[in-house]
Amino acid sequence: GQQLNQSPQSMFIQEGEDVSMNCTSSSIFNTWLWYKQDPGEGPVLLIALYKAGELTSNGRLTAQFGITRKDSFLNISASIPSDVGIYFCAGQLPGAQKLVFGQGTRLTINP
Amino acid sequence: KAGVTQTPRYLIKTRGQQVTLSCSPISGHRSVSWYQQTPGQGLQFLFEYFSETQRNKGNFPGRFSGRQFSNSRSEMNVSTLELGDSALYLCASSFPRVGGEQFFGPGTRLTVL
Numbered sequence: 001g002q003q004l005n006q007s008p009q010s011m012f013i014q015e016g017e018d019v020s021m022n023c024t025s026s027s028i029f030n031t032w033l034w035y036k037q038d039p040g041e042g043p044v045l046l047i048a049l050y051k052a053g054e055l056t057s058n059g060r061l062t063a064q065f066g067i068t069r070k071d072s073f074l075n076i077s078a079s080i081p082s083d084v085g086i087y088f089c090a091g092q093l094p095g096a097q098k099l100v101f102g103q104g105t106r107l108t109i110n111p
Numbered sequence: 112k113a114g115v116t117q118t119p120r121y122l123i124k125t126r127g128q129q130v131t132l133s134c135s136p137i138s139g140h141r142s143v144s145w146y147q148q149t150p151g152q153g154l155q156f157l158f159e160y161f162s163e164t165q166r167n168k169g170n171f172p173g174r175f176s177g178r179q180f181s182n183s184r185s186e187m188n189v190s191t192l193e194l195g196d197s198a199l200y201l202c203a204s205s206f207p208r209v210g211g212e213q214f215f216g217p218g219t220r221l222t223v224l
């Protein structure tokens with residue numbers, strides 16, 4: 001089935017640093033979504049991308065929909081302790097509602 | 112606007128039993144999708160319902176089933192539970208147009224002993 005390769009799997013950074021993570025696929029997606037999940041909770045939608053090349057920001061978060069429609073990245077600037085968690089990318093294939101998820105990036109921040 | 116709600120939040124069952132999980136979508140959302148999350152397999156799509164009809168199904172055995180009611184609330188059922196069914200079951204709701212944003216509930220943590 002379709003797979004998303006998300007990297008890195010984990011990151012250990014200092015508070016205030018910028019963070020970058022990305023997802024790639026062999027399939028073309030119509031939509032890319034980025035979620036954050038805290039322990040014991042469901043994923044929370046951070047950013048949605050709908051067009052190839054689209055660059056969207058949400059506060060300190062910036063995400064881009066790759067021009068080939070097969071990749072996306074998420075940047076977090078000036079990280080703060082509440083950014084700790086697991087970040088997931090998810091893609092939607094053309095004509096489908098089903099989300100295909102990456103394996104997640106676990107972010108740990110040293111104060 | 113209230114978010115997606117799921118009940119119960121936690122369940123403990125034994126092998127061979129069956130379980131029913133419930134999901135209430137965001138008001139106005141008519142599409143409900145279910146996902147299973149495990150440490151080994153990550154987030155996997157189970158099925159999606161719209162207008163009381165299953166519109167798409169993932170690669171899970173027939174022991175996993177679901178339904179949707181006229182008020183868009185959805186339930187999923189797992190029969191003859193196995194140890195490997197222990198997981199966080201997540202429900203997501205969205206507007207019915209394909210490609211819309213999906214919003215997740217807090218999940219139901221199922222433990223099978």
